[in-house]
Amino acid sequence: MNSTQIESNVQQLIRAHQPDTFIYDLLLAYGQPKASIKRLQIGSLNLAKQAGEIAWKKKLYYREIPAGDDLNAQLDELRADAAVTKHDPRFIVVTDHRSLAACDRKTQETICCTLTELPRHFDFFLPWAGMEKTQLQNENPADVKAAEKMARLYDEIRKDNPTDTPEAVHGLNVFLSRLLFCFFAEDTGIFEKAQFTNAIGSHTQTDGSDLHAYLDRLFEILNTPARAADLPAYLTAFPYVNGGLFRNRHHAPVFTRRSRQAVIDSGELDWSAINPDIFGSMIQAVITPEHRGGLGMHYTSVPNIMKVIEPLFLNELHEEFEAAQGAPKKLNALLTRMQRIKLFDPACGSGNFLIIAYKELRRLEMKIFRALNTLALSNISLSNFYGIELDDFAHEVAILSLWLAEHQMNQEFFREFGRSKPSLPLTSAGHIVHGNACRLDWESVCPKLEGDEVYILGNPPYLGYSMQNKVQKEDIDLVFKGLDNYKNLDYIACWFLKGANFIQNYNAQFAYVSTNSICQGEQVACLWRHVFIRNLEIGFAHTSFKWANNAKSNAGVIVAIIGVRNLSNKKKFIFRNSTKKITSKISPYLIEAGDFIIQKRSTPLSQFQPILRGSGPIDDGNLILDSFEKDELLAKYPSAKKFIKRLLGAHEFINGFERWCLWIEDNDLNEAKSIPEFQTRIKKVELFRLSSNKKNTRNDAINSHRFSENRFNNTHGLFVPRVSSERRVYIPFGFVENTVIVDSAQAIYDPDPYLFSILTSRMHMTWVRAVAGRLKTDYRYSNTLCYNTFPFPPISETQKQELEGHVYNILGEREAHSEKTLAQLYDPEKMPAGLREAHRQNDLAVERCYRSRPFESDEERLEYLFKLYEQMIAREQEKGTLFEGAGKRKRSGTLIRK
Template identity: 60%
Template sequence: MNFTQIENNIQQLFKVIDKKSFIYDLLLCYGVPKATIKRLRDGGLNLGKTNDEIVWKKKLYFREEHKHDLHDLIDDLKDDFYINKHDPRFVIVTDFRTLLAIDRKTNDTLDISFEEYPKHFDFFLPLAGMEKAKNKDENPADIKAAEKMAKLFDEIKRDNPTKNETQVHNLNVFLSRLLFCFFAEDTGIFGKKQFTKAITSHTQPDGSDLSTYLNKLFDVMNRDSRNRKNLPAYLEEFPYVNGGLFRKQIDVPKFTKRSREAIIASGELDWSVINPDIFGSMMQAVVTPEQRGGLGMHYTSVPNIMKVIEPLFLTKLNEEFEKAIGNKSKLEHLVHRIWKIKIFDPACGSGNFLIIAYKELRRLEMKILKELNSIALSNIKLSNFYGIELDDFAHEIAILSLWLAEHQMNLEFLKEFGRTKPALPLKDAGNIICGNACKLSWESICPYSLFDEIYLLGNPPYLGSSLQSDLQKNDLIQVFMGFKGFKNLDYISCWFYKASQFIHDKNIEFAFVSTNSICQGEQVALLWPKIYSYNLEISFAHTSFKWSNNAQYNAGVTVIIVGVRNKSNRSKYVYKENIELKVSNINSYLIEGPNLIFDRRSKSISDLPDLVRGSMPTDGGNFSLTKEEKDNLIQHYPNSIKYIKKYLTGDDFLNDNEKFCLWITDEDLKEASKIPFIRKRLDAVREFRLNSDAPTTVEYAKFPNRFRQIAYKDSDCIVIPLTSSERRKYIPIKFLQSGTVATNSAGVVYNSQIWHFSILTSLMHNIWIKNVCGSLESRIRYSSVLGYNNFPFPTISNEQQKKLEKTALKIMEEREKHSEKTLVQLYDPEIMPDGLKDAHFQNDLEVERCYRSKPFESDEERLEYLFRLYEQMIVEETNLGTLFEIEKKKRKNR
């Protein structure tokens, strides 16, 4: 559903309001499927506890309220535990006179009279999959332009349905030409508002002749002076544009009164200053969600682009300029070098990285020419800027955007030097290719010759293996065929590997924005040895930071930036929270240290007791019992108590939720099945498994009393949540007595001792897990085979074990002092009790004394020490021919 359709739907809805069905009718306006609405009405999706509220998990909370003040109510709801638990994007309250809402993702609020809603319908566009745009500054080409263009696109598309690729391409080219004309008439390329005035004055109000008129106009703009004889004055006043923009004959869309008015309305905006990231978001507002999400048109803010280009090449060039000031030959050498630099973005989207790189090089060129007191004009050519883009529309916009950027920089040059190249006719264009970067030969697109200096950069698409389309899976096969395990790689790995091949033994470097997953967990072992095989190294890295940009559909992800080059003696830098650290080496985990690759291990390298994943029920929730269900069952069938155990998920023990489960052995099955409640639950388990798409699960339907995978042992244990917030200084683990079944959302260490608790809740362990294991978004994802089993801990004496046991018991004691609080509350860094903080601090000191007597000064120092110890332990294992050596041989044979 597009922008215009939603706006029309809302206007129709507010003509006659049915209060009882309002929220359902509203959701329909945003394209929510009728089947989903039915499930909300019937209660299947509605998690609300009362009749006057709707709770749709991850989506919205809605409440009709007439007794209480709405402002007080919504303030209370902000901190409501139940709402936070279900994490709705929107909280909405209304009495049908006033409507209040909170967007919990952006923290935007809405406070309006009810009848004003149609003016503010865009507040809830995320319900239709369209994120609200955030404007960076007071740029005149702001989001209003995006909205105008989106409306124009919707109008044109409605009257001109595209049925094949040629028609889609023609529409894309047409929109590119339109944008150029809007820009040209506001920046001195054309006369002031020349294009918009011409449409207003020379075409019929009903739009019937606009298509013919634009065909003539585009044809004229492709004619040089030799081919302009006998043109009418109203056409002749438009200049020759050249550059290929108007060269191809296309079928211009048909227009109506509404679409003509939409073009004129767009032209009336001020297009004189276009910020590339705003321009990119404008294009994003026009493109369909399917194109944008599936094909990877990524839009990055200027500050994030600078995080890539500055350490990649711009900082070095600026430093050379500073050193060359006052030395004519050095300045001339530098400017000639800049004129030859090639920039290549193999996933260029609408060209944002290329545009910013072009502008920054032009500005540096101006500084050099000014220092030289030169009369030369700019000699940085658009033909030195290369790109590959899968989406045809983005590819057209990238070419156009580079022309616009060139004109902007020519105006800056004119202001500085009083001279510049004429705006028209356009000269060369950027070498932007529409195609699949995973299948194309990069060398054929951006050729390399001796003495070339090339920089690859960009923000390629990233998708985990479970989210990849068939097309993307085929791309992985194309790039990594012949390698084992490549199907588990993130999609962006294709760009990292192809870039590594491209730069090998050449004067080329690359840097990409990426998901942090490629530098965590099993991805490291799958990808980075392949990169290092080309004799490459990481030259700089920005560690994980929250993505932010100004585009619509702003993806809330955590990213990194990684620069790679051929091995060199030049300095390497790690950037952490905008602090620059000069380091000796950057390993695959983006920390200073040796290039270690942590592979999966079946046993702990430190001889710690086994950590297993908890028992997996695969039961459709039918083994689970609430406290009320458990009490009621025992009340009616006292003998049933022997079939019940305490039940714990990773989330349950963090939030202190009390649950129970049915635990029935094969020997007890016949007797337990005589209890109607239990028999009904086991039947439901059987039915759930029989309806599964997984053959192994269907097969297990014949054992409805058993958990699908059983790890439970009747002994004390340590339980570890398999995901944990990155905000926490410590992973909140728990020591449990026997009799509790932990599910597969938690890790369990059976046969553990209290001093093991001390190690696993320490800062040393938490830092290790944060860096070595993978993550879900930015949350820590705990892995036994990568994190726990590879964690290096030295052999310690009985006396040291007793000291660790003492500090562990102190932590448990401090927790008991706040038994009314959950582990989530206790380990929230902003409200963690001082006594618990101190208990952990003392525990950390004791754990760290097991490694060395000298205190560690920083987390970086702790991690570096752990890496070195791990490396030492691996060498010792290899020399002894122990388990590690056996595992290594197994890997070679696989």
């Protein structure tokens, strides 16, 4: 049983909720054996002594309570009850049949929700089905408070200090980095407790007039190992810091009473509770949104960082540690291996990924020391951590954050072993370079030495083609120089290609948080062939998911996480919906399939009729009418009716709007021009086309009475929207009359009716979701990538008639709700039950065209379609067709690794 089926089971269970059998139905939904559930119901398997309670050893402890009782209190009581825990249940569940509270005793996770919300949390109980949930880290709410304090301080300082030159901006960035260090130092044992904040409060004027001079002097002292004898004690009490943080002279900004108080308020926070890895969030809180978006500075939360580093290298190290228990030689070999590991983030921002990776390596090292029962100092060095960052402030903070992370881990080491390296004076904090990662030689930043093990990781800037500025487009040209078909790639593709070049034939891997668009549509062919031709493969992937951070300007983004390595026989992993699947191959579409790529085709692979793009006016709006303009025109000139046709694009078709256009045949031009309004509009079209910088458009000015791109076919057609919302289960295809002009869409003219059944099926939608491009997050339905590539076997006349019957059923259900638009009918939350059932029956009929056994999930459907596609392409290449009787098709050019 897979997670999709389980989710469906839970939804059905809640819709038909039966209190008497609820817990048994819930267990069945997760695939527990019916025989065991029967024994649980009759009592032979139930170990609980109290009525209304169920105890199933290793599985469950369940209690029903009256409505109004405190669910969480009851849950806490059961968690602490020895009579419950002696049965070692994985889950404890409490319900009043309106809400439910539960605890996973292995992970210590809890949920509390209404029963109607339970399907949204179906993954909580997946261990009942043998699927362990991916474990994630928790966020620290104190970090957000610190970010907000720093934002207020930054705003106050900016009021009185102009930053209109790059030098002034850099100076302020350095100052803020130093300030952050001092706040952290006085709360974590580097300085005396509250030493910095108290010194400001005691030795500067309340109006802030002398604070800048005081800080300039203090920062100079922090960089001076040998102090003058006549210095005041309150200055000499500060230790020598070193490490370059206070080396260069940058004057502190001037302060007012308000900004001085903001410094003191910030210092009064408990900075020992702040994680250095949250400094990226702080940057987002103080830098303008335009600045942040333009430079690609992303704060990535700890849970998402762990999704990258665990499968990239950390899980393997932990497995090696577990396998080496009781074997000192193997444990020491693991320590040696870890000392040679290099971590490189070529878009490091404020250092989030490097810091978390550093901490995890230090903690594993401590585990090894405990296992060896030996006392040694850490050999995980910051000198093995490398980064590139475009933004000056983030670059400064990344260096600072690594220092602070080292200090935190030294403190943790001291608590465990009673000694550690001294935190001061600071040493070099990794190799963090300020520059453009697209233009730097990565090996000059992170040298590839024999015996090293390098992991490249991070969250590079995404930026689709339309969002890229001139410099970023030049970056792509530089990175992909000498290659073809790359212009429409997302900006992050630069990091994939440079990463591929770096790791090829070397002991290295890379993994990035990325937009999912590079694994969809035409970008797959544009990017991944350049990766695979270097004998690389995808080692693991987190499929598309939405995530959001607790940073300011929080926004959910659709991302995937993709790990790439040299060809290997090691296991590969696909993470989907909190589950992990072991596989032998991962395709660039992030499914279990080979590394072939779906290429654009000019003709259908299957036995389908051709699809045509709509007509394009190129008229500056002069051949287009809205309903008001049409009615006004007809009121003046009734004879104009013969020249007006309905114009239909995806927006009008799906949302029920009306547009109209002038449609004038060549032999009717003189008659049309007798209408003054038409003559004016035609002249405007002529002038507009003559002003174009495209030669073909200028040449077509002579035909200004008609659409420049005329693909109208005077017959009925099957309307195919080019864009449709990702929320819809089905794209709303439909039939149109022969009097309708299709523009911003596509059409199949004089179609076989059963084709509608195929296109609106779940099988086809599964294909669309995998191979279609995206317009933001909506599907962009392409004839060359979606329609022409879709694999469908030849079917009998009987099967065609069956599919046609489902076509009429679906159209009939639509007609039964004719007062609603297609957008309303296909809203997944409002879809009428009859229409939903008609589609479900159609889905089953289409699937029977592929095989008699039903598919259990979309993953299974897609894997089947990819295998069929690969077979059809191979046979097409060999004989022209896979199936007897099919017409010969043009080869698709699908790429297979050589």
